[in-house]
Amino acid sequence: MKSLIIKSPTISARSIKALLFKVIFLGIFMFKMKPLSDKINTIDFYVGGTIMVNQLIGVPLEGFAEFSRKVAADGAVLLKNDKQVLPITNGEKVAVFGRVQKNYYRSGTGSGGSVHVSYTTNLIDSLRAKSEIHVDEQLASIYDDWIEENPFDDGGGGWAAEPWHQQEMPLTDEIVKQSQAVADKAIVVIGRTAGEDQDNAHEVGSYLLTEEEKSMLKQVTTYFDKVAVVLNTSNIIDTSWLKDYSVQGLIYTWHGGMEGGRAAADVLVGDVTPSGKLTDTVAYAIEDYPSHENYGSDTCNIYQEDIYVGYRYFETFAPDKVQFPFGYGLSYTTFSYSEHTANTVNIDNQAYINVSVKVTNTGSYSGKEAVQVYVEAPQGELGQPLRSLVAFGKTKELSPGESETLMMHVSVNSLTSYDDSGVTGYRSAYVLEAGTYYIHLGANVRETVAVSVDKDLGFIVENTRVIEQLEEALAPLKAFKRLKPGEKRSDGYYNPTYDDVPTRQISMQDRIATRLPREIAQTGDQNYKLKDVADGKVTIDTFIAQLDDAELATIVRGEGMSSPLVTPGTASAFGGVSDTLLHYGIPVGCTADGPSGIRMDSGHKSTQVPIGTLLAATWDTELVEELYVFEGKEMVRNEIDMLLGPGMNLRRHPLNGRNFEYFSEDPYITGMFAVANAKGIMKAGAHATPKHFACNSQEQSRNKVDAVVSERALRQLYLKGFEMIVKEGDARGVMTAYNPINGHWSASNYDLNTTILRGEWGFKGIVMTDWWAHMNDPIQGGEQDRRNTQHMVRAQNDLYMVVANYGAETNAMDDYSLKGLENGQLTRGELQRSARNICNFLIEAPVFNRDQVFKDSFGKLSANQAPSKEGQSLSAAGSVIPSSIGSVTFKIAESGEYRMFAALKSPGTDLSQTACNIVLNGETVATAQTNGTGGEIIKQKLQRIELEEGYYKLELDFTKPGMTIEEISFNKVN
Structure with a gap:
C-alpha cells in the first residue's frame, strides 16, 4: 500500500497552500475483482491531527435562488394574448388544468439538470400564494387526489430513463362544467422534458401533443371563453394545434429552475410583465426545418443547409x-x-x-x-x-x-x-x-x-x-x-x-510536422514547486523540465466522477493526481456540472437556475451575467474551479434532446449569452468551460455520428459563439464534444483545438474531453478508441476526462500516451505542452489560493446500543450484504479503523451515471458512483472510517438510481 503522509512539523503554510486538497468523505476506485493490494493508492493529508472542513460545502448561496426567480420570469415568452386573457387580474378566479401544475418541470435530464436542491416550486402552489387572485380549489383537489394515485413517472430514475411527458388526468365534461361555473379563466399547463443521451422525437408525448392533451384542450375550450396555455417545456414543441382550439393565450415559461413555479406565477398574475422573446423560429411543421432531411443518422449528419439555419433559412426561402x-414575443x-x-x-x-x-x-x-x-x-x-x-x-x-x-x-x-x-x-x-x-x-x-x-x-x-x-x-x-x-x-x-x-486541400501531416513544439530537456527533480513559477522565481518551462515521461502521461488524465480528492460528488479531479505531481506542488483542480447549477452526486445541495433556453429568451445579457456572478460565488463556496458550461451548441434542429442547455439557433445571441455567463463566473473568481466543442447537434449516436459540414458554416455559425467566449469572455477552459467533425473526433481534432482555437483565437487555457470520449488519429482519421490519448495530446486537447479514481498514476485505462511516445505518434514536446497548459491554468484557478488539506477518512463514528435483533458480526475483515430494502444491521466486534469497499453493478451504458450514499447510523460516510458496468460486478474503494465495537445500521441512499450494491466490505486497517 502506497502512502504519502505530510505532518505539520515538516510542512509549511506555503506548501499546504500549493499542495491543496480538501476534506471530503468519499473515495472511489474502480477495478475488476482482483486482489485489492495491487491497486490501492492512499493519500492522507492532515495538519496536527486536525481535519479542516469547509462547512459551507452543500449550503446554497444566500439570495441566489431569489435572483434566479427574477431571471426566470424575465425569460417567459408570451406568444398569444387575445381578449387580454393574461394577466389574471385582482379578484379573478382561475381554473388550472393539467397535472404539470403540480409536477412542474424545473430542468431537463442528464448532467445538465442533475442538481440536488433544498426545495422546489410548482405552479399551482405558487398561484395559491397570490392573495390577489383565487384558484379553483375543488378542481385542484381533484388533481391532487389523482396525482397521488398516479405519481410522477421518473422512469426508475436511471440515466436518460425519464419519459418525455407524464400521463395526463382524463377529464369529464362534468368536472370542466363545474369549474367553469365558478372560474373566470382557465389555465392549461402542458409539460415536456428532454435531455442528455435521449433526443426528442417527432411523436406524441414529445414534440407532438398526446391525445389526452388534445382532449383536455377541446373540453376546456368548449366550456371556457378565456383559455391560456402554459408550456413548461425544455424547448419549442409543435404548436400547430392552435388553429384547432379556441385558445386565447399561449406562453412559454420553459424550465425555470427551482424557482420556476413561482416565476411563472409572477408572470401569469402580472407581478412581472413578460418581456422574453424567442431565440428560435417556430415553424408549422417539423419537416419545414431545413436540417430535418439530414437529421438523426447514426453515422453521418450532412449539414446541407449550410449557413441557412433557423430564421436565416425561413426569412430567405x-x-x-x-x-x-x-425574436417574437408579446407583452402586457x-x-x-x-x-x-x-x-x-x-x-x-x-x-x-x-x-x-x-x-x-x-x-x-x-x-x-x-x-x-x-x-x-x-x-x-x-x-x-x-x-x-x-x-x-x-x-x-x-x-x-x-x-x-x-x-x-x-x-x-x-x-x-x-x-472557403x-x-x-x-x-x-x-x-x-x-x-x-x-x-x-x-x-x-x-x-x-x-x-x-x-x-x-x-x-x-x-x-x-x-x-x-x-x-x-x-x-x-x-x-x-x-x-x-x-x-x-x-x-x-x-x-x-x-x-x-470545397473539400480539404492541405496536408494535415505536413501541418502538424512543421508546427511541433520544441522538446524541453528533462532535468529530473530540481526541488522547484509550481508556486515558484507563480512567484516568478523560475519559468514554467524550467518547472515542466522536472517531469519524467510517466508524470507527463499522468497529468493529462483526470480522475472521477466523485473523486475523493475534490468536493464530494463532483465531476473530476485533475492536476496533482499522483504522489509525485503533488510533490511538485501541483494542486488538484475540481470540475462540476453543469450549466443550470452545480451537480454534486453526493446529494449536497446547490441552487438550480433556469435552463439556457430561458436565459437567452430574456435578451438581457447584463441580467444573466449578474446571475452567473452568483453561480461563481456558489462554486467558490463549494471549492469548485470550473463549471462544465455554458452549453453553447446551436439549436440546429428542434429535436436535439440537449437543446435546453443551449441558447439559440443563432450564433450571435449564443455567443453573447455565453460571454455573459463566463464573465459572471470569472467576476466571482471561478471559471466557465464552454461545451460541446463542436457540432453536438443530436444526442442519438452522439459519440459516433460524423458532422459533415462546410468550413464556412463552421466558422460563421457553429464555432462563432465559441470564438466570442474566448475572445470577449476570456474563457480559460473548453470541453470538446463526443462526435467527429469531418471525420476527426472532436477530442483529437488538430485543426479544431490547435489551428483555430489556439492559433487563430489565441486561447491560453486548457481543453478537456467530454467524459469517456473517443479519439482517432488527427492525420489519418480512422478508428476511434478511448485509449487514443496520444492523438488527443497531439491535437492539444490537454485532459482526458476521466479515468477511475486512484487510476491516473497507474494508467487504469491502459491508454496509449506512452506507447505513442515510443512509436512516434507523439513527441515529448507535445506532452510537455499539455502539461504546461494545465499548470498555467491551475496557477490562475481558485484552487491555487485555497488552504486545504485532505484526509482519506470519515473520522470516528459511534456505535449504537444492541438492537432487538443482532445482525452479522464482523471482526478484522468481512462484508455486509444489504437486504432487498437496502439496509442491514451488523456488529463490529473489534474497535479500530476500517477501509470500506463496495461491490456494485449497473445495467446502464458506459455513459450512464449512477450514485449511492453509504449511510451508517444515520450519517452519510461515503458515496459510491459509477457509469454503466454492463451488469458486471466491479469493486470500488471507498474511504476509511474509525468504528467502535458495537452495532451499526447500514442504509443505502440512491441519489442517482440505476446501481445495485451487492455488498459493502470492511477491512481492518493495520
Missing part, C-alpha cells in the same frame, strides 16, 4: 412556413419606436455602426422591451441570408409613458463572410463583399424598419476587401452540395439552389 418568427403593454438613427464611428481602430432608437411604453403596464438589429447583406458571390442578427439591446423596466434611448453597436467586422472556395478572389478569408448593407431595426426579425446609415440607405462598401486572412482549417473530406440562394422571386425571397462544398 420559406417565410410562409413560419408560425412564430425569430405596448411600445413604440422613434428617433432611430445609425452612423459609423471608429472605436479603438475598429469600425462600428452605432444604431440608436427611442423606445416608449405606450400601454398601461410597466414592462421591458428587447430591440433587435439585423443586417441584410448583398448577395455578392457568396450568397447571403436576407436577415442576420448583429446587435440587440433591452430597456430597463419602463412605466407607462416612460421612454429610454438604446444605443447598440454593430461591428463592421461582424458583417463579413468566410470565403475563393469565389470572391480571397480564399480562406473573412471578406466584406462590395454592395450596400441594409440595417433593419425592430421588435423581431419580421417587424423591422430600415435605418439609414450616415444618411445613406445603408452601409456602403465600394470594393470587396479582406478583413481577416486565415488558412484552410476543418474543411470536409466528404464531397456534398450545400444550399444557396438562387433566382430572386417576385415576392422578394429566393428559390433554393445548391453548389459544391
Whole structure:
C-alpha cells in the first residue's frame, strides 16, 4: 500500500497552500475483482491531527435562488394574448388544468439538470400564494387526489430513463362544467422534458401533443371563453394545434429552475410583465426545418443547409412556413419606436455602426422591451441570408409613458463572410463583399424598419476587401452540395439552389510536422514547486523540465466522477493526481456540472437556475451575467474551479434532446449569452468551460455520428459563439464534444483545438474531453478508441476526462500516451505542452489560493446500543450484504479503523451515471458512483472510517438510481 503522509512539523503554510486538497468523505476506485493490494493508492493529508472542513460545502448561496426567480420570469415568452386573457387580474378566479401544475418541470435530464436542491416550486402552489387572485380549489383537489394515485413517472430514475411527458388526468365534461361555473379563466399547463443521451422525437408525448392533451384542450375550450396555455417545456414543441382550439393565450415559461413555479406565477398574475422573446423560429411543421432531411443518422449528419439555419433559412426561402418568427414575443403593454438613427464611428481602430432608437411604453403596464438589429447583406458571390442578427439591446423596466434611448453597436467586422472556395478572389478569408448593407431595426426579425446609415440607405462598401486572412482549417473530406440562394422571386425571397462544398486541400501531416513544439530537456527533480513559477522565481518551462515521461502521461488524465480528492460528488479531479505531481506542488483542480447549477452526486445541495433556453429568451445579457456572478460565488463556496458550461451548441434542429442547455439557433445571441455567463463566473473568481466543442447537434449516436459540414458554416455559425467566449469572455477552459467533425473526433481534432482555437483565437487555457470520449488519429482519421490519448495530446486537447479514481498514476485505462511516445505518434514536446497548459491554468484557478488539506477518512463514528435483533458480526475483515430494502444491521466486534469497499453493478451504458450514499447510523460516510458496468460486478474503494465495537445500521441512499450494491466490505486497517 502506497502512502504519502505530510505532518505539520515538516510542512509549511506555503506548501499546504500549493499542495491543496480538501476534506471530503468519499473515495472511489474502480477495478475488476482482483486482489485489492495491487491497486490501492492512499493519500492522507492532515495538519496536527486536525481535519479542516469547509462547512459551507452543500449550503446554497444566500439570495441566489431569489435572483434566479427574477431571471426566470424575465425569460417567459408570451406568444398569444387575445381578449387580454393574461394577466389574471385582482379578484379573478382561475381554473388550472393539467397535472404539470403540480409536477412542474424545473430542468431537463442528464448532467445538465442533475442538481440536488433544498426545495422546489410548482405552479399551482405558487398561484395559491397570490392573495390577489383565487384558484379553483375543488378542481385542484381533484388533481391532487389523482396525482397521488398516479405519481410522477421518473422512469426508475436511471440515466436518460425519464419519459418525455407524464400521463395526463382524463377529464369529464362534468368536472370542466363545474369549474367553469365558478372560474373566470382557465389555465392549461402542458409539460415536456428532454435531455442528455435521449433526443426528442417527432411523436406524441414529445414534440407532438398526446391525445389526452388534445382532449383536455377541446373540453376546456368548449366550456371556457378565456383559455391560456402554459408550456413548461425544455424547448419549442409543435404548436400547430392552435388553429384547432379556441385558445386565447399561449406562453412559454420553459424550465425555470427551482424557482420556476413561482416565476411563472409572477408572470401569469402580472407581478412581472413578460418581456422574453424567442431565440428560435417556430415553424408549422417539423419537416419545414431545413436540417430535418439530414437529421438523426447514426453515422453521418450532412449539414446541407449550410449557413441557412433557423430564421436565416425561413426569412430567405420559406417565410410562409413560419408560425412564430425569430425574436417574437408579446407583452402586457405596448411600445413604440422613434428617433432611430445609425452612423459609423471608429472605436479603438475598429469600425462600428452605432444604431440608436427611442423606445416608449405606450400601454398601461410597466414592462421591458428587447430591440433587435439585423443586417441584410448583398448577395455578392457568396450568397447571403436576407436577415442576420448583429446587435440587440433591452430597456430597463419602463412605466407607462416612460421612454429610454438604446444605443447598440454593430461591428463592421461582424458583417463579413468566410470565403472557403475563393469565389470572391480571397480564399480562406473573412471578406466584406462590395454592395450596400441594409440595417433593419425592430421588435423581431419580421417587424423591422430600415435605418439609414450616415444618411445613406445603408452601409456602403465600394470594393470587396479582406478583413481577416486565415488558412484552410476543418474543411470536409466528404464531397456534398450545400444550399444557396438562387433566382430572386417576385415576392422578394429566393428559390433554393445548391453548389459544391470545397473539400480539404492541405496536408494535415505536413501541418502538424512543421508546427511541433520544441522538446524541453528533462532535468529530473530540481526541488522547484509550481508556486515558484507563480512567484516568478523560475519559468514554467524550467518547472515542466522536472517531469519524467510517466508524470507527463499522468497529468493529462483526470480522475472521477466523485473523486475523493475534490468536493464530494463532483465531476473530476485533475492536476496533482499522483504522489509525485503533488510533490511538485501541483494542486488538484475540481470540475462540476453543469450549466443550470452545480451537480454534486453526493446529494449536497446547490441552487438550480433556469435552463439556457430561458436565459437567452430574456435578451438581457447584463441580467444573466449578474446571475452567473452568483453561480461563481456558489462554486467558490463549494471549492469548485470550473463549471462544465455554458452549453453553447446551436439549436440546429428542434429535436436535439440537449437543446435546453443551449441558447439559440443563432450564433450571435449564443455567443453573447455565453460571454455573459463566463464573465459572471470569472467576476466571482471561478471559471466557465464552454461545451460541446463542436457540432453536438443530436444526442442519438452522439459519440459516433460524423458532422459533415462546410468550413464556412463552421466558422460563421457553429464555432462563432465559441470564438466570442474566448475572445470577449476570456474563457480559460473548453470541453470538446463526443462526435467527429469531418471525420476527426472532436477530442483529437488538430485543426479544431490547435489551428483555430489556439492559433487563430489565441486561447491560453486548457481543453478537456467530454467524459469517456473517443479519439482517432488527427492525420489519418480512422478508428476511434478511448485509449487514443496520444492523438488527443497531439491535437492539444490537454485532459482526458476521466479515468477511475486512484487510476491516473497507474494508467487504469491502459491508454496509449506512452506507447505513442515510443512509436512516434507523439513527441515529448507535445506532452510537455499539455502539461504546461494545465499548470498555467491551475496557477490562475481558485484552487491555487485555497488552504486545504485532505484526509482519506470519515473520522470516528459511534456505535449504537444492541438492537432487538443482532445482525452479522464482523471482526478484522468481512462484508455486509444489504437486504432487498437496502439496509442491514451488523456488529463490529473489534474497535479500530476500517477501509470500506463496495461491490456494485449497473445495467446502464458506459455513459450512464449512477450514485449511492453509504449511510451508517444515520450519517452519510461515503458515496459510491459509477457509469454503466454492463451488469458486471466491479469493486470500488471507498474511504476509511474509525468504528467502535458495537452495532451499526447500514442504509443505502440512491441519489442517482440505476446501481445495485451487492455488498459493502470492511477491512481492518493495520
